[in-house]
Amino acid sequence: xxxxxxxxxxxxxxxxxxxxxxxxxxxxxxxxxxxxxxxxxxxxxxxxxxxxxxxxxxxxxxxxxxxxxxxxxxxxxxxxxxxxxxxxxxxxxxxxxxxxxxxxxxxxxxxxxxxxxxxxxxxxxxxxxxxxxxxxxxxxxxxxxxxxxxxxxxxxxxxxxxxxxxxxxxxxxxxxxxxxxxxxxxxxxxxxxxxxxxxxxxxxxxxxxxxxxxxxxxxxxxxxxxxxxxxxxxxxxx
Amino acid sequence: xxxxxxxxxxxxxxxxxxxxxxxxxxxxxxxxxxxxxxxxxxxxxxxxxxxxxxxxxxxxxxxxxxxxxxxxxxxxxxxxxxxxxxxxxxxxxxxxxxxxxxxxxxxxxxxxxxxxxxxxxxxxxxxxxxxxxxxxxxxxxxxxxxxxxxxxxxxxxxxxxxxxxxxxxxxxxxxxxxxxxxxxxxxxxxxxxxxxxxxxxxxxxxxxxxxxxxxxxxxxxxxxxxxxxxxxxxxxxxxxxxxxxxxxxxxxxxxxxxxxxxxxxxxxxxxxxxxxxxxxxxxxxxxxxxxxxxxxxxxxxxxxxxxxxxxxxxxxxxxxxxxxxxxxxxxxxxxxxxxxxxxxxxxxxxxxxxxxxxxxxxxxxxxxxxxxxxxxxxxxxxxxxxxxxxxxxxxxxxxxxxxxx
Numbered sequence: 001x002x003x004x005x006x007x008x009x010x011x012x013x014x015x016x017x018x019x020x021x022x023x024x025x026x027x028x029x030x031x032x033x034x035x036x037x038x039x040x041x042x043x044x045x046x047x048x049x050x051x052x053x054x055x056x057x058x059x060x061x062x063x064x065x066x067x068x069x070x071x072x073x074x075x076x077x078x079x080x081x082x083x084x085x086x087x088x089x090x091x092x093x094x095x096x097x098x099x100x101x102x103x104x105x106x107x108x109x110x111x112x113x114x115x116x117x118x119x120x121x122x123x124x125x126x127x128x129x130x131x132x133x134x135x136x137x138x139x140x141x142x143x144x145x146x147x148x149x150x151x152x153x154x155x156x157x158x159x160x161x162x163x164x165x166x167x168x169x170x171x172x173x174x175x176x177x178x179x180x181x182x183x184x185x186x187x188x189x190x191x192x193x194x195x196x197x198x199x200x201x202x203x204x205x206x207x208x209x210x211x212x213x214x215x216x217x218x219x220x221x222x223x224x225x226x227x228x229x230x231x232x233x234x235x236x237x238x
Numbered sequence: 239x240x241x242x243x244x245x246x247x248x249x250x251x252x253x254x255x256x257x258x259x260x261x262x263x264x265x266x267x268x269x270x271x272x273x274x275x276x277x278x279x280x281x282x283x284x285x286x287x288x289x290x291x292x293x294x295x296x297x298x299x300x301x302x303x304x305x306x307x308x309x310x311x312x313x314x315x316x317x318x319x320x321x322x323x324x325x326x327x328x329x330x331x332x333x334x335x336x337x338x339x340x341x342x343x344x345x346x347x348x349x350x351x352x353x354x355x356x357x358x359x360x361x362x363x364x365x366x367x368x369x370x371x372x373x374x375x376x377x378x379x380x381x382x383x384x385x386x387x388x389x390x391x392x393x394x395x396x397x398x399x400x401x402x403x404x405x406x407x408x409x410x411x412x413x414x415x416x417x418x419x420x421x422x423x424x425x426x427x428x429x430x431x432x433x434x435x436x437x438x439x440x441x442x443x444x445x446x447x448x449x450x451x452x453x454x455x456x457x458x459x460x461x462x463x464x465x466x467x468x469x470x471x472x473x474x475x476x477x478x479x480x481x482x483x484x485x486x487x488x489x490x491x492x493x494x495x496x497x498x499x500x501x502x503x504x505x506x507x508x509x510x511x512x513x514x515x516x517x518x519x520x521x522x523x524x525x526x527x528x529x530x531x532x533x534x535x536x537x538x539x540x541x542x543x544x545x546x547x548x549x550x551x552x553x554x555x556x557x558x559x560x561x562x563x564x565x566x567x568x569x570x571x572x573x574x575x576x577x578x579x580x581x582x583x584x585x586x587x588x589x590x591x592x593x594x595x596x597x598x599x600x601x602x603x604x605x606x607x608x609x610x611x612x613x614x615x616x617x618x619x620x621x622x623x624x625x626x627x628x629x630x631x632x633x634x635x636x637x638x639x640x641x642x643x
Contacts (some may be wrong), residue, residue, distance in 0.1 A: 056556065056637050077560045084558020095553045095640065099255055111244045112558040119244075158557070 001068045003127065003165050003197045004030040004053065009062035011048050022048040022218035023059070030199065032165075037193040037200045039224075047170075049217065050201045054087055054168050055079040066167045082115050090161025092171035094151040096143040096158075098164035103139040106130055106157045106227030113162055129157040133187055149180030156187055167198045173207055185210040186234030206232065245563060249570035256543075258586040260575060262336035263539045265534025267579025267619065268586060268642045273525035275587025280600060281518025283591075287601035288510045298337075298467040299370060299503040300477060302329075302484070320497040325487055326364075326463045330481055333643045335476035341460040343451040344523035349443060350415040351403040358399050360416060360443045362450025362460075378425025381446055389448040394425040397441040414443075417454055419447065435539035443577050473502050494633040526615075533577065533619035540572050550640025551631050572624020573617060580616030585610055 011023040023047045029037055040046040051057035052064060055071055056079070064072040071082055083089070096105045107126040110117060117125070130136045133153035136182060143151050152172060159167055169188065173181035192198050200211055208214050209232045216224030253260045304321040319354035323341055330339040348355050367373075368380055381392050393414065400409050409423045430439040461538055467476035477500050484498055544551070551564055588604060595602040 051637055054556075077562075080555065080558050080560045083556060089556055091556075091640070095549070095556070097550055108554070109557040111241070111248065111556070112560070112563055114241075137432060162558075 001032075002029045002032075002035075002065070003032050003067055004028065004199070005063075005065040006053075007063040008053065009049075009059045009064060011052060011057070011228075012060045015055070016051060021220050023052070025062070026217075026220075026222050028215065028222060029223075030197065032197055033192070033195050035188070035198045035200070035210075035212040037202055037211035037214045039205070039208050039214055040219065042205060043219075044217040045220040046201055046203075046217045048220075050170050050199075052167065053166075054089060054170075055082045081114075084109055085162055085164045088162070088164040088167045090152070090155050090167065090169035090172045092156045092174040093147070094175070096144070096151055096154055098144065099142055101140050101142055101147065102130060102135060102154045102157075103127065105143070105154055106161055108158060109161050115162075116158075117132050125132065126157075126161060129160045130154070132160060132191075133157045145181070148176050149183050152176065152180075152184050153187060156184070156191075160191070165197065167196055167199075169198065170201045171203070172200070173202070173204070181207065182234055185232075189234055210234070241563075242566070245566050246570055249541065249567050250574060251570055252567075253544075253574055259539065263536055263550025264575050264579035264582070266468060266535035267529065267576050267616050268532075270529030270532040271580050271616050272586035272590060273528050274522060274612045274615075275529065275584055275604065276590040276594070277521035277525045278518070278612070279495045279587070279591035279602045279604045279612055280594065281437040281514065281521055281629065282605060282608065283595070283601035283603040284536040285511065285514045286603045287587070288514055290509075297471045298374075298473050298476075300465045300467065300473065301462060301501045301503075302465065302480060303462045303499045303501065305497055310393065320488065321460060321463060321484075321594055323460060325484060326460070327478050329463070329465060329483060330366075333465075333476060333479040335472045335479050338366040338369040339465045340367040340370050341447045341463045342469065343447040343455065343457075343460050345450050347416050347453045347454065349399065349403065351409075351412065354403050354405075356399055356402040358396075358441050358443055360393075360450055360454060362445050362447030362454075364447055364574060367464075369442065370464045372466075373430060374428050375425045377408065378423070378614065381424060386448050387445040389452055390446060391449060391453070392423045392424045393446040394422040394427055395423055396427050396440040396444075397429040398438055399443055400426045415633040416445075419453060421610040468505075473504055477502055504563065512550060529615065529619065533576070533618075536572055536620060537623035537627060539575075540568060540624055541630070543571070544568065544627045544631040547631075548639050548642040551555045551634050552636050554642060555634070555636035561632040564634075565628045568628035568631050569621065569624050572628065573620040576616050576620025576624070577613075583614060584617065587612070620637055 006026060006028045009023050009026040011019065013020045013022055026049065035168050038046050038049060048057070052059050055066070055074070059072050062072065063070060066082065067086055071079065074082065089148055097108065103123065103126050107122050110122045110125070127136060127139060130139050133156050135150060135153050135157065138146060138150065141155070146154065167188070173184055176184060185207065188198050188200065198211070200208070202208050209230065210229055212231065213227050214224065215222060281385045283566060302321065326339050326341045329336055338403060340363045345362070346357070346358040347360050348357045363382065365383055368375060376397070378394065380394065381390065385392055391414070396411055397405070403409065403414065404412065409426060412423050413420050414423060415421070426442065427440070445486060451460060465476065465480060467473045480500060481496065485496060488497055490496060554564060591602045591604055
C-alpha cells in the first residue's frame with residue numbers, strides 16, 4: 001500500500017475576484033521507503049502541495065489517501081490528529097520553541113497524542129530520538145544555545161517521536177550553509193536507509209540529488225517525475 | 239486527564255517564563271481582591287458591631303419624646319414638655335403591650351468624691367428603669383418607690399464614673415456631691431460599653447427622677463419617658479397603644495399632629511444597619527471595579543501574548559495540537575494568573591483587615607463566604623477575560639501562524 005496516493009488534486013485560492021489554481025490536477029503515488037524530492041520554482045504550487053500533503057490544508061477537489069486513509073475531507077481536529085500521528089514535519093526555519101530545552105521540544109508532539117504515555121516514558125522516547133540524530137548529549141540545551149544544523153537535527157528528532165509514516169521536510173537546508181546542509185541531508189538519508197519514507201521540498205538541484213526520485217512542479221502541474229541518476233550520498237552519516 | 243495535566247504544565251511553564259509580566263498582570267487581580275476582602279471586612283465588621291450594640295441595648299425598647307409642634311409647616315422639637323408623670327403611669331398600667339415604663343429627667347453635672355471629680359450626665363429615672371433598659375445593678379441595689387416618692391438623694395454610678403471617682407475602691411455606701419448636694423451611692427451598674435453612636439454608656443449616674451427634676455433642675459416636668467414592650471414582636475403594637483393613649487389623654491383631634499414622638503430602638507437599629515449596609519455596598523462596589531480593571535489587564539496581556547506567540551501556536555498546531563488544546567492552554571494561563579492573584583490578594587486583604595483592626599481599632603469581620611466569593615469571582619474573571627484571547631488563539635490557521643514573523 002502506498003504511503004501517499006494523490007488523484008487529480010486541485011487547489012483553488014480565491015484572491016478577490018481572481019481564481020488562482022495553485023494545484024491543477026496533480027496525481028502522484030509514493031510507496032513506503034521512498035525518498036522523493038519535490039522541486040519547482042516559487043509559485044509552482046509546491047508549497048500548496050506540501051500544505052495538503054502535510055494535512056495543514058484541504059484540496060478543493062481530488063483525493064488524497066495517506067497510508068490508505070482518505071484524508072481529503074477531514075476537519076480541523078481530525079487533520080491535527082493525522083499530523084500528530086502519521087506525519088513528521090521538518091521546516092526551513094526549524095520552528096523549535098524558544099527557551100525550551102531540546103528534550104522538551106522533541107517531546108512536544110507526545111503531549112498532543114492520545115498515546116497515554118507516562119511522563120518518564122515520554123522522556124525516554126524523546127531521548128532515543130535525540131540519540132538517532134546524535135544530539136543526546138545536548139538534550140538540556142535551548143535552541144539559542146545550538147547551531148543551525150543542531151537545531152535542525154532537534155527538529156528531525158521531533159519529527160521522529162511518533163514514529164510517523166511520512167517525514168515531510170520543507171526546505172530543511174534553506175537556512176543552513178553547504179557543510180551543515182550536507183550533514184542534515186545525511187540524517188535524512190540515514191533515516192531513509194532505515195526504511196522511513198521521506199518527502200523533501202526544495203528548489204536546489206544539488207539538495208534534490210540526495211533523494212532517490214525527483215518530481216518537478218510548474219504552474220500547478222506535475223511536469224517531471226524521474227529517478228535520481230547520480231545520487232549524492234553523504235559519506236559520514238550521523 | 240493525563241493530557242490535561244500535561245497541558246496544565248505547559249501553561250504554567252509559559253507563565254514562569256515571563257515572570258515579571260505575569261506578576262504585573264496578576265497585580266491587578268491582587269489589588270482588586272485585596273480591596274474587596276478588606277472592604278467587606280470593614281463593612282461586615284461595622285455591621286456586626288452595630289448589631290451587637292443594638293441587641294445589648296434591648297430591641298424591645300421605646301423612647302417617647304414630648305413636643306413636636308408645627309410652625310410654618312416645619313415640624314420641630316420645641317423642648318416644651320408636654321408629657322407628665324401621670325401620662326407615664328397611665329401608659330404603664332393601661333397599655334397591655336407595654337411591660338415597663340420609666341420617666342426620664344436628664345441633667346449634666348460635675349460629680350465630686352473626695353478630691354476627685356468627674357463631669358457626667360445625671361439620669362433621673364423610675365424604679366422600673368433596669369427592666370426597661372435590661373441593665374442590671376452590679377453592686378448594691380436599685381432604689382425603690384419610697385426613695386422616688388421622697389426624692390431621696392441616692393444614686394447609682396455607671397462603671398466609668400465609679401472607676402474615675404473611686405479608682406478601684408467600692409463606692410457603695412460612700413457619698414458623692416452633685417451640684418453641692420450630697421448623694422449616697424447605693425449601687426454600681428454593670429458595664430455596658432459603647433452605644434450605636436460610639437458613646438460610652440457607662441459614663442452616667444442614675445438617680446430617682448424626682449430628685450433630678452426637683453432638686454437639680456428645679457422643674458416639675460420630666461424630659462421624656464422610656465417604655466419596653468412585652469416582647470420584641472410587640473414593639474409596633476406597643477407603639478400604637480402608647481400613641482393612641484397619649485393622643486386621647488392630650489385631647490388631640492384626628493388629623494392634628496401629635497405633641498410627642500415615639501422612637502423605637504428597632505427604628506434606630508434599622509437606620510444604623512441600613513447606613514452601614516449602604517457603606518459596605520459602596521465600598522465593595524468600588525473595590526469590585528478595581529477587580530474588573532484587573533480582569534481587563536489579564537485580557538490585554540493574554541491578547542498580546544497570543545499575538546506574540548502566534549508562531550508557537552502554529553508550531554503546536556502543525557505537530558498535532560487541536561483547537562481545544564490551544565484553548566485549554568491559554569485558558570489555563572489566564573486562570574492560573576487570576577487564581578494566583580486571587581490567593582495573594584486574599585492574603586493581602588486579610589492582612590490589611592488585621593492591620594486596620596489593630597491600628598485603627600476598627601471592628602473587622604471576615605466571613606469565609608466573603609473570602610470564597612472573592613476567590614470565586616477572581617477565577618470567574620480569569621475565565622471570562624481569558625476566553626476571548628484563548629479562543630482567538632485556537633482559531634488561528636496553522637499555515638498562517640507558521641508564516642508569522
